Amino acid sequence: MLCLPEGTITNKKNITEYLARQIIGGQLKYNEIIPNEIDFAAKFGVSRTMIRDVLKNLEMKGLIERKTNVGTRVRNIQSWNLLDEEVLNWSAGLLTQNRFLLSLLELRLIVEPQAAALAAVRANDSDLQLISENFAHMWNSGMPGNEVTLNTEADIAFHKAIIKASGNLFISQIGGAIQAALHHTIYLSNKANIDHKKSLDCHRRVLTAIENRNSEGAYAGMCCVLQNTIADIGLQSTGVILSDFSGM
Amino acid sequence: MLCLPEGTITNKKNITEYLARQIIGGQLKYNEIIPNEIDFAAKFGVSRTMIRDVLKNLEMKGLIERKTNVGTRVRNIQSWNLLDEEVLNWSAGLLTQNRFLLSLLELRLIVEPQAAALAAVRANDSDLQLISENFAHMWNSGMPGNEVTLNTEADIAFHKAIIKASGNLFISQIGGAIQAALHHTIYLSNKANIDHKKSLDCHRRVLTAIENRNSEGAYAGMCCVLQNTIADIGLQSTGVILSDFSGM
DNA sequence: CTGTTTAATTTGTCATACAAATAAATCAAA
DNA sequence: TTTGATTTATTTGTATGACAAATTAAACAG
Numbered sequence: 118m119l120c121l122p123e124g125t126i127t128n129k130k131n132i133t134e135y136l137a138r139q140i141i142g143g144q145l146k147y148n149e150i151i152p153n154e155i156d157f158a159a160k161f162g163v164s165r166t167m168i169r170d171v172l173k174n175l176e177m178k179g180l181i182e183r184k185t186n187v188g189t190r191v192r193n194i195q196s197w198n199l200l201d202e203e204v205l206n207w208s209a210g211l212l213t214q215n216r217f218l219l220s221l222l223e224l225r226l227i228v229e230p231q232a233a234a235l236a237a238v239r240a241n242d243s244d245l246q247l248i249s250e251n252f253a254h255m256w257n258s259g260m261p262g263n264e265v266t267l268n269t270e271a272d273i274a275f276h277k278a279i280i281k282a283s284g285n286l287f288i289s290q291i292g293g294a295i296q297a298a299l300h301h302t303i304y305l306s307n308k309a310n311i312d313h314k315k316s317l318d319c320h321r322r323v324l325t326a327i328e329n330r331n332s333e334g335a336y337a338g339m340c341c342v343l344q345n346t347i348a349d350i351g352l353q354s355t356g357v358i359l360s361d362f363s364g365m
Numbered sequence: 366m367l368c369l370p371e372g373t374i375t376n377k378k379n380i381t382e383y384l385a386r387q388i389i390g391g392q393l394k395y396n397e398i399i400p401n402e403i404d405f406a407a408k409f410g411v412s413r414t415m416i417r418d419v420l421k422n423l424e425m426k427g428l429i430e431r432k433t434n435v436g437t438r439v440r441n442i443q444s445w446n447l448l449d450e451e452v453l454n455w456s457a458g459l460l461t462q463n464r465f466l467l468s469l470l471e472l473r474l475i476v477e478p479q480a481a482a483l484a485a486v487r488a489n490d491s492d493l494q495l496i497s498e499n500f501a502h503m504w505n506s507g508m509p510g511n512e513v514t515l516n517t518e519a520d521i522a523f524h525k526a527i528i529k530a531s532g533n534l535f536i537s538q539i540g541g542a543i544q545a546a547l548h549h550t551i552y553l554s555n556k557a558n559i560d561h562k563k564s565l566d567c568h569r570r571v572l573t574a575i576e577n578r579n580s581e582g583a584y585a586g587m588c589c590v591l592q593n594t595i596a597d598i599g600l601q602s603t604g605v606i607l608s609d610f611s612g613m
Numbered sequence: 614c615t616g617t618t619t620a621a622t623t624t625g626t627c628a629t630a631c632a633a634a635t636a637a638a639t640c641a642a643a
Numbered sequence: 644t645t646t647g648a649t650t651t652a653t654t655t656g657t658a659t660g661a662c663a664a665a666t667t668a669a670a671c672a673g
Binding site: 377411412413414415418432433434435 | 625626627628633634635636
């Protein structure tokens with residue numbers, strides 16, 4: 118049953134996020150019925166109009182299902198619109214669950230090397246500039262002890278720029294999800310104690326390959342980046358098939 | 366400007382689809398402003414509540430953008446939620462435009478072989494059964510002239526079953542889009558005059574490979590299926606990198 | 614016990630009013 | 644004249660109350 122935290126739930130965004138997290142977090146389980154709209158509105162102290170707006174939102178994200186008279190039910194995870202950026206952000210807590218994290222990394226393994234390969238073919242001047250700029254900003258040197266630390270924002274922007282440069286409308290869509298995912302995977306891999314140098318080399322390999330219009334090299338470089346990440350997090354290999362261009 | 370067809374637009378679904386097609390079809394162009402909600406409601410002869418519901422729907426699909434006082438504007442294609450099944454269906458008309466069709470086939474080339482590979486590793490008994498059942502139903506023989514004709518529904522179900530068997534939450538999401546896409550690409554490739562036999566062989570190759578837990582074979586088989594499709598439609602090769610397991 | 618009818622519940626739609634936000638227009642001052 | 648603040652008008656956002664439509668559950672007749 119739903120019980121509210123004190124006072125913090127005020128506006129539409131709050132309510133939506135609160136409910137979404139209840140569902141994704143498992144406090145509201147599959148097939149559980151959410152109270153009718155009137156009681157529900159009263160519970161949050163808002164109008165039924167607003168609650169309906171919230172529920173419509175969650176419905177479109179696949180988190181709930183509504184039927185006349187039967188009410189509003191929670192749907193199962195297969196129905197959730199996981200590629201939606203908000204849904205993915207709300208799902209951050211699930212990253213500790215292996216299946217979820219594995220699915221996410223598999224997605225990246227499948228999509229990003231190909232995106233890099235396509236970018237090598239199609240990137241225009243502004244794409245190239247964006248990619249190289251972000252590469253340049255990825256690494257903060259000059260730290261005490263000469264450590265190389267990672268600039269998360271630039272790292273994300275680097276990957277995002279490559280996905281955009283792929284010129285594929287659908288990959289760009291997935292890119293939104295990957296971007297959100299990056300925040301979390303980067304966070305996880307930063308907790309581990311890694312030599313960022315290896316990762317740096319791989320990233321550079323991707324950049325130069327794209328600049329040289331070498332799609333296979335870009336592909337291989339991106340595989341390298343991702344395999345690093347996977348190793349850092351400490352997962353097993355996944356069954357995704359990667360072409361071998363290690364010689365390039 | 367918006368002008369309505371006679372009489373056919375009655376309920377919410379109609380209105381939503383009508384507007385969506387106007388936007389996707391280009392009759393309503395990027396940044397064009399849609400009339401305010403009250404006039405708009407009057408135009409369709411429905412309440413403002415309903416129009417707001419429709420607009421909220423289109424907003425969440427990325428087709429429009431709303432701001433207080435400025436109104437409702439059409440967004441550009443990069444913002445459209447193309448992986449949404451409805452959006453993709455409404456976009457069927459764009460399939461004649463090369464960029465769109467190419468993006469779609471690239472997506473399939475990137476995702477489906479990998480899904481097949483994963484399915485070979487992870488498919489359980491019911492997955493296997495579903496895949497093989499659909500393969501069995503894909504081909505209507507015994508037609509006059511001994512032609513082999515394609516059962517579109519079973520074809521789609523075959524691909525869908527493989528994607529599901531991949532066990533990857535995110536790929537399954539994309540699978541919804543791919544499924545919708547299949548309707549159209551199959552339609553296009555059926556217009557061409559093809560020997561379905563070749564395609565039959567490739568599909569069988571995928572099936573047996575999955576049954577034999579041979580992920581590389583499944584990958585290669587699916588590549589074969591898709592390259593057939595691409596050739597049938599008459600497109601150029603795309604720059605997607607495919608591993609070569611043709612010997613398997 | 615079975616099939617039909619009735620009643621109750623819940624979401625869906627409508628109409629109206631007002632709040633909040635923002636762009637455009639007006640006006641004041643340098 | 645130009646600039647900056649102030650007012651006004653427009654449009655979306657929220658609230659409220661009423662009724663429609665759909666569907667489950669209960670009551671009832673055979």
